[in-house]
Amino acid sequence: MADLSGTRFAETHEWVKTEGDSATVGISQYAQSQLGDVIYLELPAVGQQLEAGGRLGVIESVKAASDLYSPVGGEVSEVNQDLKDHPEYVNEDPYGKGWVIKLRGVKDNPKLLDQKAYDAFVQAS
Amino acid sequence: MVVTVERTPLYEEHVRLGAQMTNFGGWVMPLQYSSIREEHRAVREAVGLFDLSHMGELRVKDENLAQRVVTRDLTRLRPGRIQYAMLCNDAGGIIDDVLVYAVADGGYLMVVNAGNQDADFDWIRGHLPSPTGGGVLNVGRDWALIGVQGPRAVGLVQRLTPSELGGVKYYAFIEGKVADVACVISRTGYTGEDGFELFCSHDDAVQLWRALLEEGHADGIRPAGLGARDTLRLEAGMRLHGNDVDAGTNPLEAGLDWTLNLDKDFIGRDAIVQARDHGLSRVLVGFKMLDRSIPRHGYVVVDNGQPVGTVTSGNVAFTLGYNIGMAYVPPTLAALGTRFGVDVRGTAAPAEVVALPFYKRPHPK
Numbered sequence: 061m062a063d064l065s066g067t068r069f070a071e072t073h074e075w076v077k078t079e080g081d082s083a084t085v086g087i088s089q090y091a092q093s094q095l096g097d098v099i100y101l102e103l104p105a106v107g108q109q110l111e112a113g114g115r116l117g118v119i120e121s122v123k124a125a126s127d128l129y130s131p132v133g134g135e136v137s138e139v140n141q142d143l144k145d146h147p148e149y150v151n152e153d154p155y156g157k158g159w160v161i162k163l164r165g166v167k168d169n170p171k172l173l174d175q176k177a178y179d180a181f182v183q184a185s
Numbered sequence: 186m187v188v189t190v191e192r193t194p195l196y197e198e199h200v201r202l203g204a205q206m207t208n209f210g211g212w213v214m215p216l217q218y219s220s221i222r223e224e225h226r227a228v229r230e231a232v233g234l235f236d237l238s239h240m241g242e243l244r245v246k247d248e249n250l251a252q253r254v255v256t257r258d259l260t261r262l263r264p265g266r267i268q269y270a271m272l273c274n275d276a277g278g279i280i281d282d283v284l285v286y287a288v289a290d291g292g293y294l295m296v297v298n299a300g301n302q303d304a305d306f307d308w309i310r311g312h313l314p315s316p317t318g319g320g321v322l323n324v325g326r327d328w329a330l331i332g333v334q335g336p337r338a339v340g341l342v343q344r345l346t347p348s349e350l351g352g353v354k355y356y357a358f359i360e361g362k363v364a365d366v367a368c369v370i371s372r373t374g375y376t377g378e379d380g381f382e383l384f385c386s387h388d389d390a391v392q393l394w395r396a397l398l399e400e401g402h403a404d405g406i407r408p409a410g411l412g413a414r415d416t417l418r419l420e421a422g423m424r425l426h427g428n429d430v431d432a433g434t435n436p437l438e439a440g441l442d443w444t445l446n447l448d449k450d451f452i453g454r455d456a457i458v459q460a461r462d463h464g465l466s467r468v469l470v471g472f473k474m475l476d477r478s479i480p481r482h483g484y485v486v487v488d489n490g491q492p493v494g495t496v497t498s499g500n501v502a503f504t505l506g507y508n509i510g511m512a513y514v515p516p517t518l519a520a521l522g523t524r525f526g527v528d529v530r531g532t533a534a535p536a537e538v539v540a541l542p543f544y545k546r547p548h549p550k
Contacts, residue, residue, distance in 0.1 A: 097222045099501040100501075144477075
């Protein structure tokens with residue numbers, strides 16, 4: 061099980077882990093289980109500015125296409141290139157090699173949930 | 186309005202196997218047990234097990250009636266053989282696509298889509314010469330149906346039955362016991378693989394399902410849900426009623442000319458002949474995406490910036506390694522190799538017309 065102590069979540073089911081003014085963003089275990097087999101991700105270009113809660117891209121599973129939202133604001137510094145050929149990493153390891161993008165110049169979002177609060181949110185939904 | 190969702194006799198088995206359940210055609214069915222990708226692969230490389238008990242079965246004893254409502258000439262269908270045919274309305278639109286089984290003691294069994302079974306029953310019964318006649322029975326809820334599909338399916342079923350299956354050709358059936366359960370053993374499927382579909386009584390379904398899973402363990406069997414069923418049938422170029430064909434499309438547009446016997450009389454025949462003589466305004470084609478985007482049901486086909494057609498099915502083709510779909514386009518865009526765009530979130534993603542089916546199994550028998 062991944063260590064999620066510093067990880068926070070959006071109610072739209074993305075996670076973010078910040079270090080200084082940088083951050084890594086992905087989708088939660090719950091989200092990947094709901095989406096099922098991920099087959100394609102449409103992701104922003106490096107250098108693009110994202111707003112907290114703004115559209116980050118699109119994730120497609122066999123079942124459907126869904127929008128992704130950025131949990132925090134910032135500039136895209138890196139996109140997980142491995143997902144082009146291995147979108148299934150998002151299913152297999154959503155908090156590890158299935159990460160989606162990295163941001164720099166992060167503007168924090170106080171509305172995010174810690175793991176405990178997020179788990180409770182998922183339970184209630 | 187009260188929405189009732191029906192369960193198959195295998196519902197508890199699916200829950201025990203950890204399936205994610207979904208509502209399909211008024212039935213709660215397994216969408217996937219583990220992963221659609223893995224279930225798809227198991228069917229292509231080993232064997233998959235499907236609960237198809239939601240499908241409808243209609244017993245049509247009145248042979249003249251059957252002949253009048255389906256597009257094929259059933260007088261040519263010998264007992265023990267099966268044909269794929271359409272049920273059409275007066276305008277030639279496809280009410281349903283069905284399998285017709287010629288039964289030894291007379292008449293036919295029609296296997297129809299789950300969500301259409303009651304409407305099909307009413308439609309066929311409505312064409313009885315006398316409304317009190319007992320020429321049609323809706324028996325779908327008495328029967329369970331289990332699909333065993335994949336290169337190892339025939340060997341697996343053979344190990345569980347004393348019947349000799351080598352003589353049961355594609356689109357033929359026999360009656361026999363599988364795992365001590367009385368079955369109709371039908372060499373049909375909706376995956377593009379060899380295999381069987383086994384009809385048995387509701388009460389025996391769990392016994393048959395468990396025996397197949399246990400005996401198939403050494404073959405690498407996996408239970409497979411509706412998710413894999415859809416990606417498999419799409420690769421095999423098989424139409425899905427409600428997606429690719431419906432009451433607003435006729436069999437010629439849908440590329441199903443081969444299911445028509447226009448020299449016999451059937452409901453919708455005249456409208457279909459008229460449509461043929463008039464010339465078709467659109468036809469169903471298969472296409473592959475030339476980039477990584479995924480076509481979906483309802484996406485718009487574009488040519489030179491203009492909307493010209495509609496995607497009816499689309500998804501990843503796990504076996505082929507690219508994305509595929511079917512779409513209605515004008516005949517001028519239907520030739521193999523023709524390129525057009527598919528509007529994916531505002532971008533015209535490039536696609537090319539390819540032959541159907543997309544996938545053919547390596548060594549068909």
